[in-house]
Amino acid sequence: MARADTTGDAPMNATSPPSGAPIVEFVGVTKRFPGVIANDGVDLAIRPSEIHVLLGENGAGKSTLIGMLSGLQQPDEGVIRVDGRTQRIGSPRRALNLGIGTVFQHVMLVPSLSVIDNVALGGPWWRRPDRAALARRLRDTNASIGVSIDPDAVTGSLSLGEQQQAEIVRALMRGSRVLVLDEATAMLTPKGVEELGALMRRLAQRGLAIVFITHKLKEAFAFGDRISILRLGRKVGEIGPERLAAMDEDALTAEVVHMMFGSNAPMVAAAEHAAAGPSRAPGRRLLEVRALAVDDPAVKVVDIDLDVAEGEILGVAGIDGNGQKQLAEALAGQRTPADGSILLDGVPLQRLGVGARRRLGLRYVTDDRLAEGTVGGFSVAVNLLLKQIGEAPYWLRGVERREAIAAHARSLVARFDVRTPSVETPIARLSGGNIQKAILARELSGPAKAVIFAKPTYGLDVQNILATRRRIKEAARAGIATILISTDLEELLELSDRIAVMSRGRLVGTLANDGDARRRVGALMTGLSS
């Protein structure tokens, strides 16, 4: 089995079939995992010079299909055909040899190696990587598709958008005929998304088959030549190029939504088009942040001025890694700010720890459910009191009172609709949506005055996304001053009263959520990013 050779010139379409005939076909592919059928009898055809969109909500089975295409998994039933012949794609190496290149949602580049070394990765172990030749080929590929990636840059120092481009260039240099992009736009600015779309179009024109996975309808319509819709592991519909060109967007939306959700279609589409919620008369100022600065090796946060009124939702937009997490942690008390002040209802918080701030009414819903927000091996009941260990009446003189802890948990579980076999179940056994509900239950119960949400709907399925957004709205209506940090622009536009944009550790603008907000936020996000 030959190793993927990047040292020679890999011809683009050496063995691709005549145009129109698919390069890759899934025929009746089924894949099962313990407790769930991830893919159920899926038929799919991937053709050259075509952008084929795989559309479906979280959990529909898109990533599993891609996993099988890239050699990470094997189908339990059905076959995958490449160039008309049945193939067993048993490993990533096999996939590469067949000309299938994948750009995963989480970048698969080694951060400490340079771009050129990442390209060389996979060569025979005894050989010396010919860095000069590879760099030359890289620059040529750069030019031919219109990007500019520095071969000697250390990958970890590139922005996520640049890393993605590097991955695409690498896939091309490896002679990929099929390029798979898995949720590639999650980390990009609106402008970055446009650029990616244009790049995909250029690649398709060169004869590549592009598979673009997304859960966002807008992107599917904007970029796709063909859309296959997945729901709960099955392919429930396909819209070919002719129909895509013929139908108008509203009709398309209606049909796709119906296919994705059947008759219980939640008003997702309506929500996506909705303008900002009804404007509320601002209450009194509850949370005041002045000149807040946080030191951090990755991003230094400086000069943050924020005001959040009672019942107001302040959205914080910006791509990941621009200081949002550092800001949230400083507000919550997990980090000591380098400078500045935080006032909650007039009480200064800077010197107080997490527990004291919590008692005063400040809450923080972290974006990292499993690694930070909960202790997976502990019961739901204990997790619901994780920030109150030792407090009466759950602990008396340091000794725990099991029944009090359990009763408290049962009441919260009922109120917040957390589906769990029992309150003693280890919380890691719950689904992502229920873990999030438990965290919300913990943070929104008791005397909460101000809550910071960090990416609260990330990775959830649609039902839970809607439920979470409903909770946020309810909490705000009840008078809670809310900071909503999110990378989902639609979510911010739906929920926020005002939107602030963070870039490189600074607040680059705060604006009211009116009809023009989408354009202005996009501009602010893009303006200062490379």
Added chain:
Amino acid sequence: MGSLLTDAFLTSLVLGALTAGVPLLLAGLGEQISEKAGVLNIGIEGMMLAGAYLGFLAAFKTGSIWLGFAGGALGGSLVASLMVLMCVMLGLSQIVIGIALTLGAEGLTAILHHFQFSTTYPRLPGVETLAIPLLSGIPVVGSALFDRPPMVYLAVALVFVLGFLYRYTNLGLDLQAAGDKPAALDAAGVSVIRTRSFAVLATGALAGVGGAFLADVGAGIFIPFMTNGAGFIGIVLAMLARGRPVWVLYGALLFGACLSMTTALQVAGVNVPTDVIQMLPFVAVMAVLVAFGRRASLPPALGVAYVRGAR
């Protein structure tokens, strides 16, 4: 203190540093390979001991020092293969298995020694040295540095060979990827398991040779538990060397000098009790850890077993 730095003292110190340093160097270089690839190899002390025992046995039975080193490599690799099976392939806890392997090697080699040599305590004859012309003529340190058993030169040469390997071969890239982001290596089509297996076996072989050197050249005899922390010092060296083999060399020489200070001081006529001097290397290690521990940079995937497709 001027009277301390006599020629005799310096010669003895340099000689001792080199002799005591080679096992540390080999252990450190070996551990560095494992750690680069993302495996924290606590079992290295056990690998050294196994190498020391088999190395001594081989040299004793055959009379050849080179077969002794081969035996050492074999002993270390045997222990390492257990680590490959349990940690790299099955994904069991590297720390738990490392402790187990060290305990087991300590016990087994001690029992073997009891059954084979405890009544006779045989010694190996001194090892032949290879004098490098010209250089070995330098006054004071010449013979100490350049008239040593050939393995010493090989060990030092290994530093540069490994440096070249890491920087200029695909194997070096594979190792770094395995420790930094194994999923990326897998996606590039290279087996993470195979890369890490190679790394751990290489560690075992090197540590084994280091142990054999300790027994055959350094002491001329095998005593149970004789490594006395040399493997763990190797871990410290690898931790602080930040991926550069040459720093392992400097550290090994430093700690080797501490280990051999007793003899050197005795030669200089200074009468400090042996037991006090024996504390010196560990005091030095702790001092270095206090000063530089924070700066130890370890690969992000260190200690975590790789499972394809794990979320």
Added chain:
Amino acid sequence: MTVDTLETPVEAQPGPPGRTGLLRTVAMTLGPVLAALAVSGAILLAFGVDPLEYYQAVLRRGLYSPSGIQETFTRMAPLLLLAASLIVAFRAGIWNLGGDGQFLLAAVIVAAAAPTLVAVMPAWAALTLCLLLGALVGAAWSLLPALLRAYQGVNEIITTLMMTFLGVSLANVLVKLVFLDPATTVPQTRTLPVADRLPKLFGTRISGGVVIGLVAVIAVHLVMTRTAFGLKLRVVGANTRAAIHAGLPVPRLMMAVFALSAALAGLAGAVEILGVEGNVRADWNPAFGLTVVPLVFLARFNGFAAIAFVFLFSVLSIGGESAARLLDVPNFFTLVVASVLLMLLAVAEYVGHRHRERTRA
């Protein structure tokens, strides 16, 4: 260097409740023990020793003989305290592998202080003081690794191991140079007269230290499972980031863990001197520390289970000493058994985990 990337000793996931759960726990516990005895027996066979004969000799001395069983119980004292030391540390995610150094230094200091103290105050006061002293010395010896871990993130496996080697050397220096008993030919500290040692139990020859050990293990178990303080330590051990998120003072808690764990190890050393040895000879190092590691894992960090496993291991330890003389199998054999047990236990956990995953499908 972030310690988040290295594994912390993790409490086992709770299994299914009810009868199947109990059966599974028994299988997962007895299985590795029996397998370890079998594998170790095979190793004995390779050395030309009949394993059945060996194990019978072990049991005859360690369990069936009246004087032997009393020695077994006495041997449990330091082992129980070391087990308590490890349970505190492991449940909090701290690899305190410095138990041997903490043990030995405490033993030496106590051995040096005891004869002097006994001369100036009633025995019970001197003994209590010495026990406290032992705990303090142990805790003090963990201070440096504790600071390095809590505030600099330096991995404690290496630092505690180094402190052990340093401690063993220092102990030797103290015995041979500082606390040397001039009256004897063998280098050792002054001997504490038998009359002044820890009282034996109810007219048996079992050292009172066993009671201290039992109390310690049970107390540790209750604190770790029933109190807020114990829960905080367990959160730190299970998920340090969650601990920070929950507002727990992680560095301070880590320091507390080191101090407690090392104090218990030091107490083990004190108990061994005050109850059994009476003095410290040069180059004496029973090195119990690491052999207790598999026992604590086997017990899944449960104090009561640990008592049972420590008992079984003590039988092996005492019985092994006698079998060493009879069958010429050196006592290092216990190291081998401990090692095999640890490995087989890890494998059993893995097999059990895979089985659970498959049956969940």
